[in-house]
Amino acid sequence: MKPLLVALLVISVATIHSTEYGQRFLEQYQKILNPSNKYFSKEGVPYHSAETLVVESTDYGHETDSEAFSYNVYLKAMYGAIQGDFSPFNSAWDMIEKYMIPTLQPNTDRYNPANPGSSPGMAVGQDPLFNELKAAYGTNDIYIMHWLSDVDNIYGFGNVQGGCELGPDADGPSFVNLGSGSLWQGFNTPTCDNFRYGGENGFQFTTGTATKSYGYGAGPDAEARAIQAAFWASQWGQLNASLISNTLSKAAKLGDFLRYSFFDQHFKQVGNCIGKEACPGVADKSSAHYLISWGISWGGSLGEYGYHWRMGNSVCYYGYQNLVAAYGLLHESSMKPKAATAIDDWTKSLERQIEMYEYLQTKEGAFAAGVTNSWNKNYEDPPQEYKDSSFHGMWFDYKPGYADENPWFGFQAWTADRVAQYYYLTGDQRVKTIIQKWINWVISEITFDANGDFRMPASIKWQGLPPQTNITVTAYGQSIGSASATARTLSYYAAKANDAEVKAVAKKLLDALWNHHRTDRGIANTETMWSYTNFNNKLYIPLANWTGTYPNGDVINSDSTFLSVRSWFKQDPDWSIVQSYLDGGSPTKITIHRFWEQADVAIALGAYALLFNE
Numbered sequence: 147m148k149p150l151l152v153a154l155l156v157i158s159v160a161t162i163h164s165t166e167y168g169q170r171f172l173e174q175y176q177k178i179l180n181p182s183n184k185y186f187s188k189e190g191v192p193y194h195s196a197e198t199l200v201v202e203s204t205d206y207g208h209e210t211d212s213e214a215f216s217y218n219v220y221l222k223a224m225y226g227a228i229q230g231d232f233s234p235f236n237s238a239w240d241m242i243e244k245y246m247i248p249t250l251q252p253n254t255d256r257y258n259p260a261n262p263g264s265s266p267g268m269a270v271g272q273d274p275l276f277n278e279l280k281a282a283y284g285t286n287d288i289y290i291m292h293w294l295s296d297v298d299n300i301y302g303f304g305n306v307q308g309g310c311e312l313g314p315d316a317d318g319p320s321f322v323n324l325g326s327g328s329l330w331q332g333f334n335t336p337t338c339d340n341f342r343y344g345g346e347n348g349f350q351f352t353t354g355t356a357t358k359s360y361g362y363g364a365g366p367d368a369e370a371r372a373i374q375a376a377f378w379a380s381q382w383g384q385l386n387a388s389l390i391s392n393t394l395s396k397a398a399k400l401g402d403f404l405r406y407s408f409f410d411q412h413f414k415q416v417g418n419c420i421g422k423e424a425c426p427g428v429a430d431k432s433s434a435h436y437l438i439s440w441g442i443s444w445g446g447s448l449g450e451y452g453y454h455w456r457m458g459n460s461v462c463y464y465g466y467q468n469l470v471a472a473y474g475l476l477h478e479s480s481m482k483p484k485a486a487t488a489i490d491d492w493t494k495s496l497e498r499q500i501e502m503y504e505y506l507q508t509k510e511g512a513f514a515a516g517v518t519n520s521w522n523k524n525y526e527d528p529p530q531e532y533k534d535s536s537f538h539g540m541w542f543d544y545k546p547g548y549a550d551e552n553p554w555f556g557f558q559a560w561t562a563d564r565v566a567q568y569y570y571l572t573g574d575q576r577v578k579t580i581i582q583k584w585i586n587w588v589i590s591e592i593t594f595d596a597n598g599d600f601r602m603p604a605s606i607k608w609q610g611l612p613p614q615t616n617i618t619v620t621a622y623g624q625s626i627g628s629a630s631a632t633a634r635t636l637s638y639y640a641a642k643a644n645d646a647e648v649k650a651v652a653k654k655l656l657d658a659l660w661n662h663h664r665t666d667r668g669i670a671n672t673e674t675m676w677s678y679t680n681f682n683n684k685l686y687i688p689l690a691n692w693t694g695t696y697p698n699g700d701v702i703n704s705d706s707t708f709l710s711v712r713s714w715f716k717q718d719p720d721w722s723i724v725q726s727y728l729d730g731g732s733p734t735k736i737t738i739h740r741f742w743e744q745a746d747v748a749i750a751l752g753a754y755a756l757l758f759n760e
């Protein structure tokens with residue numbers, strides 16, 4: 147496989163940027179990078195979307211998340227492949243370190259891995275990674291991205307890198323957390339809380355005395371995507387190996403720490419884990435499920451002589467798995483993680499991920515849900531039929547993590563893309579069987595109209611228990627990022643299997659995006675934001691009678707609404723459209739350019755150019 151990639155690289159330097167899809171990549175790339183299109187902050191941080199009045203996974207378009215940073219790395223890796231210049235790739239990784247991996251992690255020197263974090267009424271195991279990570283990297287701190295950032299510090303907490311509640315005048319991206327409750331009921335809270343804002347105890351919803359503290363959470367599919375992108379850079383950038391080797395070693399380090407996502411939330415035994423007390427915490431790796439789970443969280447107290455805690459996550463979702471990240475860490479010598487047992491762990495993870503795809507694949511071909519080691523997130527006793535269909539003693543989770551009952555199709559395309567890339571890299575027949583079945587399904591669900599525009603699944607619903615699950619498409623649509631990720635999946639598969647029909651569908655999807663959805667800022671649709679009636683939703687306040695104040699003076703109490711604690715939305719250039727909808731007008735229509743979708747389209751165009759030299 148390597149000789150093939152080297153050959154591609156040679157083509158790339160000479161001709162790829164002048165192929166049709168190489169040209170399209172560059173056009174899309176230049177739109178994304180054009181400062182007047184507002185994808186990046188003045189620091190160079192990618193926003194969630196160019197537009198600000200966007201409430202979906204983040205509650206403001208100019209917030210950002212670790213996903214956007216991982217897409218930025220992938221986009222710049224592809225730019226290196228097409229143009230032969232890998233310095234933007236290096237800079238994209240620097241942004242991760244500068245703005246998303248928190249440097250404020252007090253009291254990690256007092257962390258006791260034999261007690262990663264006590265919890266009332268819970269048997270908790272030990273953290274088997276800390277000592278070997280410390281030995282390998284000489285640090286007590288975690289090298290993982292916090293998932294959410296308020297890039298323009300619009301909330302005004304001023305949790306800029308290294309600082310704690312420095313306030314509205316602090317310049318730069320500010321770490322924040324989403325509050326509890328659903329998006330439209332929630333309100334953001336600071337990651338580091340020294341009680342300067344909020345209520346008496348800052349944003350800690352407790353009565354009596356409380357401790358000034360900090361807490362971070364990761365969305366580990368983003369770390370995995372960044373590692374996957376670094377792996378591709380290592381292949382595409384072989385002639386620039388010395389230029390990127392430092393970044394590749396950082397990707398390896400990220401892979402080392404990403405193993406925290408392999409562990410049960412409380413380091414309890416994986417498999418038949420029933421009872422908060424009865425299911426034992428364990429000292430060794432029998433607390434690992436080896437899957438890329440829904441999260442990693444860590445935090446501690448702020449004062450001297452304080453404490454620090456860490457947690458894995460018990461819920462593992464199909465959409466987060468990444469065979470290419472595992473493959474890269476195992477097989478690319480410039481990306482080998484240094485800690486003592488990392489190779490062993492990633493070897494197990496690779497196998498376990500493939501097994502999980504097999505377990506979760508529905509009769510039609512799509513993947514269904516995931517598994518959990520903690521029934522109801524509370525180590526309860528699941529119904530017998532779930533026990534009968536278990537996976538390494540874990541149970542099928544109908545609504546894994548915090549996903550909807552009516553899940554988003556995009557996760558299918560995201561994850562299948564990595565399966566297809568892994569098949570492309572290895573030719574593994576077992577994985578070929580999985581991806582072929584998925585591709586047959588998805589192709590049967592995509593239609594093109596007479597003009598060549600596309601329609602494909604937007605949301606899906608699964609039923610049954612493995613191995614008898616089935617899937618129904620509950621809505622069709624024209625999601626930009628789903629289309630590009632699906633096109634890329636088909637491209638990698640077609641290139642390896644030499645399948646002209648599958649390749650033709652990939653091309654038609656890319657052409658549909660190009661011919662029917664191009665705007666002056668990229669590729670997008672005008673969307674009807676039905677959910678924007680929720681601006682007047684009452685907030686969910688986790689503690690009765692709690693009241694607090696935001697840095698700008700907005701008051702949070704039981705009368706507050708989504709909008710009243712975000713009064714700055716009223717200054718948004720697009721606010722009048724929402725206001726007229728709230729006043730009874732027609733639903734808000736806006737064109738949304740999400741950074742991840744723009745990057746995904748560009749990467750799909752670039753991959754098509756590289757794979758087929760077209």
Ligand SMILES: *[C@@H]1O[C@H](CO)[C@@H](O)[C@H](O)[C@H]1NC(C)=O
Nearest residue numbers: 159230231232385386387389
């Ligand atoms: C990167 O590789 C290209 C050839 O692909 C070469 O022209 C360029 O000089 C290299 N850049 C560096 C900094 O080594």
Ligand SMILES: *[C@@H]1O[C@H](CO)[C@@H](O)[C@H](O)[C@H]1NC(C)=O
Nearest residue numbers: 509609610611614615616617
């Ligand atoms: C899908 O699975 C459910 C639950 O097992 C079952 O009731 C239903 O008949 C299945 N539908 C199809 C089309 O197989």
Ligand SMILES: *[C@@H]1O[C@H](CO)[C@@H](O)[C@H](O)[C@H]1NC(C)=O
Nearest residue numbers: 353688689690691692693704
């Ligand atoms: C909340 O405030 C109301 C009115 O002051 C009071 O009656 C009630 O007991 C309070 N509830 C709690 C849980 O403190």
